[in-house]
Amino acid sequence: MQVELRRGLPRVPGGEPWPPAGTVDVADAPVEAAQVEAAPAPVSDDTVEVPLRRGLPRVPGGEPWPPAGTVKVAVPAGAAAEPAAVDDAESAHTVEVPLRRGLPRVEGGDPWPPAGTVRVAAPAPEAEPEPHPETETEPAAPVAATVVDDAVAKTAPEPAPKPVPKPAQQPAPASATAGKPEGVARQWLPWAIGALLLLAAAVFGARWFVGTETGAGFIERYDGIQPLPDNAPVGFPAWLNWAHFFNMFLMALIVKTGLDVRREKRPDAYWQPKKGGKKISVTLWLHQVLDVAWVVLGVVFFVLLFATGQWMRIVPTSWDVFPNAVSAGLQYLSLDWPDENGWVYYNALQELSYFVTVFVAAPLAIASGFRMSGMWPASWKAVPVSWARAVHFPTMVYFLIFVAVHVFLVAATGLRGNLNAMFAARDDASGWLGLILFLLAVAVTAAGWWAARPSVVTPVAQATGKVTRR
Template sequence: MQVELRRGLPRVAGGDPWPPAGTVEVEGAPAAPAAPAAPVAAPADTAPAADTVEVPLRQGLPRVEGGDPWPPAGTVRVVAPRPSQPAAAEAGAADAALDSNAADTATDLISVPLRRGLPRVQGGSPWPPAGTVRVPAPPAAAPALPSEAPQPQPEPAAPAATVLGDAVAKAAPVPKAAPVAKAAPVAKAAPVEKVAGVEPEGVVRRWLPWAIGALVLLAAAVIGARWFVGTDTGADFIARYDGLQPLPDNAPVGFPAWLNWAHFFNMFLMALIVKTGLDVRREKRPDAYWQPKKGGKKISVTLWLHQVLDVAWVVLGVVFYVLLFATGQWMRIVPTSWDVFPNAVSAGLQYLSLDWPDENGWVYYNALQELSYFATVFIAAPLSIASGFRMSGLWPKAWPKVPVGWARAVHFPTMVYYLIFVAVHVFLVAATGLRGNLNAMFAARDDASGWLGLILFLLAVAVTAAGWWAARPSVVTPVAQATGKVTRR
């Protein structure tokens, strides 16, 4: 049916409402019964048909919620705009000339490119599409009368093409914008991975106050011990308790070969256990993961290596315990008299006063050494095994009463104790006769001047260094694959 166009404000100041009056064919609209039109008398003179142009309809808001824009997309033919006539005619001849020129101009059309604006949808092309429209040519200036002086002509109005192009662009239906997909969330910048190691400046800043405090306390202890030993009370105490360990009469003398081998393996395994344990604590993104062949929880290859070394160390400890009690060597590291405690205090005072107690490790230890060996073998070792077992995947799930927090609180301090023990042990070995002590520990000889023990010790250090270098995922992955499944994730 034919629907009358809705007209809006004019496009130019003082112009007619836009779009021009007209109708448009609408499909599917209910047809209202038309009222009988009153007879209109035909005008005496019928105006000549004017030139028309096809203009797209301008669409507005929908008439119903969720409906399409109104009116539907389409075009309508409207009368082409005509140039304005002169405001007043100065003479009859001039009026006739202007009328004849206007009639001629109305029939002349020219092609004008459409003015294009911004795109209607994001990322689209400028609207309307590139093209041309035929519009009446602008009127020519009227010639001046010969009898009159030439008058200054006002500047011509903007070409009709520009006005019409603007009107067409604004009246064109706005195409439905395709649903714009939600922009993908901007990926957050990946956090800069921190280097596993700690910067040297941070290490110095963290430990320097503690080191200074320890040196101050050590200096105070040395001064206090020397003062006490110089008194009569201190001298009498050291004379009564010389610092040596009280041994049974049947205590063994010397070191058997198995003890030397156990000492080497303990040194090797302890170094790698400490190394892999620290790697596990600092590891943020493991290079590879290990999983049992039968399935189960995945762990990093570094943690797998740490647990394998732990199992080997436990096996070594079991063999060591059996041989220790089978050969009577336990008498040298297990206190058998209460006198060991005052003798240990005496040995400590002698160390601090820089007047060290007698040393003959092939035959006996001093009481302070005996207590430290006992604490290491029978207290620290079981604690580290028990806490490590609780934190491992081997712990039975049916035993939840032992908290894993306790294991973590015990395991790391035990490692710190081992490090302190090893540092003091190595210092005393070097300070109380290096070659004699190494011959006793690595060559099973009571020789204070031989070189065999030192050579064996250097070989042990080289093997330990090689193991330290090889304790990394890239090297142990083939071994781990033989016992389980190794993946990157």
């Protein structure tokens, strides 16, 4: 027979009640074939109260429906005729059925009702039909068993969905002292204190040694003056002043772009040759262009240095340069500095420092930079790139230390006289022209330092190659 479906709540917000309206065929109750008219099913007068099963509220924020209460249902006739002995805790003719869990009653809560079971009346055992000689009836469908099986299937708890594990958040890497001034200061403070203590110890030691008879005799024998050949030139030519300015300008920008390349993580733009090739950052392109300009300046400097005889001022020509350099160093540390006359001669310590800078540090910087650049032929594998990286950065540190000491001594041993010789090619200890030219050189260098950025360099780089963002 057909039974109309009972409709419940919609499965999606705003949807229609589920299941759709309709009917379903169920098995008819077993009847006797001989009966012409169906006898009314025996109904027991006994009833029992059963608590109503409450569901979800019908309106948001309302109470569960239907209201709490009980309903009286008739006890099956078979059960009334032959009551089974039961105790107060549980009936012998009941079975445990797992509760069917629905949606949570509050947002984020557990499904309702809680997980558990409920006891329901067990289906009555089927009575075998009495055989009739005249006709045989087909076996009836087990209605009660079907109803109970369906109830068990419907009330079985749905497996709760397994929560998707959230990916574990990786802890942010603890950045070192990069970008934090207080971290940098904390890192370098012990080194600075150690250097100051070492310098103080050297000063006290030098003053003690110079005050002894041995130290005084050593300085009297070797006064620290640079031994020069008889035909050594005197003074500075104009080309040397211009070379000094261009060297100052290019070295400042080379150091600046070199540090930018080391710190650069995501370049603003990339440069590629017009004929194709490996892409490099615009900052690295500028660094290499400045390197090439510095090498060209060095070639011109070397040619003029040996063509005019100025090499004799910075190349040792006697073994006496070494004890004289030690003597000059002791005089500096004892704070009783040696006599200065840079227009005519250097002291031996200056001569050795200029020689190392021009003939050792500069070639090492050029060779190591060329090895790390894209201009190095791939077939030349005799020199490993690791060697170049191990040499290039310490060489830059040497240049920085040399410049710091050089500027300090220029200012401490007669600023105007030294600047007139270095920038104006004059032997004048009281003029102001050298200082004015030096300030102009500093201004030009500062402007170049400011302009050494991708936004300014990119239009220039586009004239020599292809510039892209990636």
